[in-house]
Amino acid sequence: MSAERSRRRGEPRGAARNRWRFSLAVTLVLLATLAADSRVGLVTLPRRDEVQLTIYNSADITLVRERRTLTLSEGTNRLEFSWAGTLIDPTSVQFLPLTHRDDVSVRDISFPPGAPNSLVWILHSEVSGPVKVEISYFTSGLNWGSDYEAVLDPKAAAMDLNSYVRVENHSGETYEDAQVRLVVGTIHLVEKIADLARRGGRAIPPKVQAKFRNAVQRTAGIEFLAEAEKAVPPAAPEIIKEGLSEYFLYTVSGKHKVEDGWSVRWPNISVRDIPVENFYRDRGGGIERRGIEGPAGHPVRRYLKLKNDEEHKLGSEPLPDGTVHVYQRRQDGSRLFLGSSHSKYIPVDQDWEIEVGEDPDVLVKDVEKDKQVENVVFNSRGRPNGYDVHQLREISITNSRPFPIQIEIFRDFSGDFTLEGVSPAEKYDLDTVRFRRRIAAFGAERISFGVITRKGVRARR
Amino acid sequence: MVKAVWEGGFRKAAAVSSLVAILLVGMKTSARVKLATLPDRAFLSLSLENPSRSFVQEERILTLQAGLNEVDFSWQGVRIDASAVLIEMLDHPDSVKLVAVRYPPGEDALVWEIVSAEPVTERVRVSYFLNGIRENYSYAAVADTEETRLDWRQYIRIENASGERLENLIVHTGIADPYQTELEAGEMRKTLVNKERIPLRKRFVWDAAKKPHDPSKEKKNVGVPIFYVIENSSAQALGRYPLRAGKVRVYQEDAHGSNAFLGEDWGRYTPVNGEMEIQVGESRDIVVTRKEISRVRNFERRDRDNRVVLYSERSVYEVTIENFRKEECEVRVLDHFSESWSVIESTHPWEKVDSRTLRFDVPVPAGDSVPLRFTIERRNLVPGGALG
Known part of the structure; x- marks a missing residue:
């Protein structure tokens, strides 16, 4: 693939090869040294048989687990592992034999002087021949994110939802045929992996780091997917989802090339005809902006309201945070762009409000219709020291959309106030009211209410 | 301009478009068949409904082979948000599937990996946000x-x-x-x-906050602003779409089959069923004079030192509207008061638009003069201002 691309740009073949070839940043050098003999008996560069990436999105950390087959000699073996040009945390590198577990053991780990990005395992083997081992480490520079494409039908009553997961690799290392796993959730880290990588192999792993490493490796699971998954299926990869402690794990089926510098995006969920509510919310303020404030008021933020549950054809998994682009389908099948926003992480069974942006066709205007000072009281010298302000307020809502809308209007008050004409159900908290209305297509409504604010000695709070 | 070079030294310069889709049909192995097609745009649309982003949709015909196909989409000299480039299969959405999108480093390009069950010609819709x-x-x-x-x-x-x-x-x-x-x-x-x-409605608006109250004292004529009012409603042949904010230039037909420029104004965003007010100029044939005729303190309270601490008063105002035109007209009069005020009586219907604005719509016959007289009471005033 990569050579292809380069050739198309007219570069010589050799240049293409250098540019794109697997960087060999992580190399394994196996030196089987006979105890008293200075001869180097065997040097091999075993390939990765398998590699698994577990990428977290809440922090810049990825657990890499790779399997290689070493050819060991009976006795002491030196195994060098180096990672120049990558963002690997040297404190996290672990070695585990998968076959001959009782016969192969790590005697020492050495960080040789003058070689900042390498370590040497001194292994003792009771057997001679191929041994399957797993090497794992943390790297930074790989991250993943989610994004969404929401397409409303022409009547704005239902939407199609497509989501994608996107992996970016700036780790300095290319992973061929990797199994990709993505963790949804927030993990706790005490040190940044990128910082540990920058400090090099000299860093001594503190105890807390080791404890954390064990915890993450446990949550990241042990098993690779079955062998059958190895071949690239000529079909869209499926994103397999499962719960894991307080996290959620996405496994992208199949093996994928995750090249350094590249990003890859895979389709995730795709659901059609989800019923949505056209919902608007106004929190006041923001008046007289961009010349859009007309005689009928200021535009209101529009949301699509749904729930991450079965009724809305979702509910089988939490929805990771990410950008949502909202479109609407025209009668001819093409789309118009309504707006985009960042969605929060949505747990299963929680309401999901997709913000579309300000809608200039739904306007809210606040008017103080009347204001009178009443009940003036006087101090012992006969001077005014308290009074009430009676306000008559009006909120007018104009829906110029060809569909009915739900609207929620919040208004804050301060001081010692009493509201008149506001039902107890409309009180949101101590200082806030929330009016909820349904406005018909091309409809309008006025909400009138009174506010009495006590000032000076009349105020009791 | 894009240069595209394929195997065998075949070189094609696509000078026409800087947006180029290159189709590489791949077999499952790395030895791909290099099929060089530069599919033309079958359809191109630009959506400007959302003023913040220009949304482009284009249809192209792709020739796909069974199995995995790689379609290269690149752009030079234009700015596009790569993460928001979408592809939709239009002919066979069930058997032609997008498998992955790959983004090469440092390039304005992406590669779609598309799997097709059989060799097909697929119409696809590509959409993106185009800057500029x-x-x-x-x-x-x-x-x-x-x-x-x-x-x-x-x-x-x-x-x-x-x-x-x-x-x-x-x-x-x-x-x-x-x-x-x-x-x-x-x-x-x-x-x-x-x-x-x-249809057009003409409105003369005299605002006490903006115009001198006694034009006879002014050296120059005082004009009364003229507004053309249009309604964005189906009853008035509009009303299918909102009107965006923009400059409105107004002309009038003259007697010689030509027309004259009357004036211009910024029209505001006007939703369906909303009203757009366009100020075209000022009329000097309508003269408005506002006078306070009387002021009486009708309540007073004093402190122990006998100083006034609270009072109320009533004022009578007379607004005279003179129409020197040859047609009858309606003049909107806006007056402003602050704090605790109310209208006690008036010769004409009035509306308290808000707590600081009083509005009258007064018809004035041609060549006539109409006196508008009203009484305002202001309550609970303190010397030098008001409470609240």
Whole structure:
């Protein structure tokens, strides 16, 4: 693939090869040294048989687990592992034999002087021949994110939802045929992996780091997917989802090339005809902006309201945070762009409000219709020291959309106030009211209410 | 311009478009068949409904082989948000599937991996946000001699600074029916998108906060602003789309079959069923004089030192409206008071628009003068101001 691309740009073949070839940043050098003999008996560069990436999105950390087959000699073996040009945390590198577990053991780990990005395992083997081992480490520079494409039908009553997961690799290392796993959730880290990588192999792993490493490796699971998954299926990869402690794990089926510098995006969920509510919310303020404030008021933020549950054809998994682009389908099948926003992480069974942006066709205007000072009281010298302000307020809502809308209007008050004409159900908290209305297509409504604010000695709070 | 080079030294310069889709049909192994097609755009549309982003959709025909296909989409000299480039299969959405999108480092490009069950020719819709498209809206209105109807024309001006040539382009503005046009790179084009003959209301507005109260003391004539009021409703031949904010130039037909420029104003965004007010100029044939005729303190309270600490008063105002025109007209009078005030009596109907604004709509016969007289009471005032 990569050579292809380069050739198309007219570069010589050799240049293409250098540019794109697997960087060999992580190399394994196996030196089987006979105890008293200075001869180097065997040097091999075993390939990765398998590699698994577990990428977290809440922090810049990825657990890499790779399997290689070493050819060991009976006795002491030196195994060098180096990672120049990558963002690997040297404190996290672990070695585990998968076959001959009782016969192969790590005697020492050495960080040789003058070689900042390498370590040497001194292994003792009771057997001679191929041994399957797993090497794992943390790297930074790989991250993943989610994004969404929401397409409303022409009547704005239902939407199609497509989501994608996107992996970016700036780790300095290319992973061929990797199994990709993505963790949804927030993990706790005490040190940044990128910082540990920058400090090099000299860093001594503190105890807390080791404890954390064990915890993450446990949550990241042990098993690779079955062998059958190895071949690239000529079909869209499926994103397999499962719960894991307080996290959620996405496994992208199949093996994928995750090249350094590249990003890859895979389709995730795709659901059609989800019923949505056209919902608007106004929190006041923001008046007289961009010349859009007309005689009928200021535009209101529009949301699509749904729930991450079965009724809305979702509910089988939490929805990771990410950008949502909202479109609407025209009668001819093409789309118009309504707006985009960042969605929060949505747990299963929680309401999901997709913000579309300000809608200039739904306007809210606040008017103080009347204001009178009443009940003036006087101090012992006969001077005014308290009074009430009676306000008559009006909120007018104009829906110029060809569909009915739900609207929620919040208004804050301060001081010692009493509201008149506001039902107890409309009180949101101590200082806030929330009016909820349904406005018909091309409809309008006025909400009138009174506010009495006590000032000076009349105020009791 | 894009250079595309394929195996065998075949070189094709695609000078036409800077957006190029290159189709590479791959076998499952790395030895791909290099099929070089440069599919033409079958359809191109630009959506401007959301003023913050210009949304482009184009249809192209891809020739796909069974199995995995890699389609390379790249752009040079234009700015596109790569993460928001979408592809939709239009002919066989169930058997032709997008498997992955790959983004090469440091390039304005992406590669779609598409799996097809069998060899097909697939119509696809590619969409993206294109930077550098700027649009603005303007209006030209010609009033008839009676000033009861307007020839109303809506224009959109699109400036194409995207770097991309947009041919056979369907433009969706959200304020009119879609239309077809061409936009060269760097071109600016103004298009008439709607034309209607609509009713017009004329409104004279005299605002006490903006105009001198005694024009006889002024050295120059005091004009009364004239507004043309149009309603964006179906009853008035509009009302299918909102009207975007933009400059409105108003002309009037004259007796010689020509027309004269009356004035211009910024029209505000007007939703369906909303009203657009356009100030065209000022009339010096309407003269408004406002006088306070009397002021009486009708309540007073004093402190122990016998100083006034609280009082109320009533004022009588007279607003005289003189119409030197040959037609009857209605003059809107706006007056402003602050704090605790109320209207006690008035010769004309009034509306308290808000806690600081009082409004009268007063019909004035041709060549006549109408006195508007009203009494305001202000309560709970303190010397030098008001409570609250």
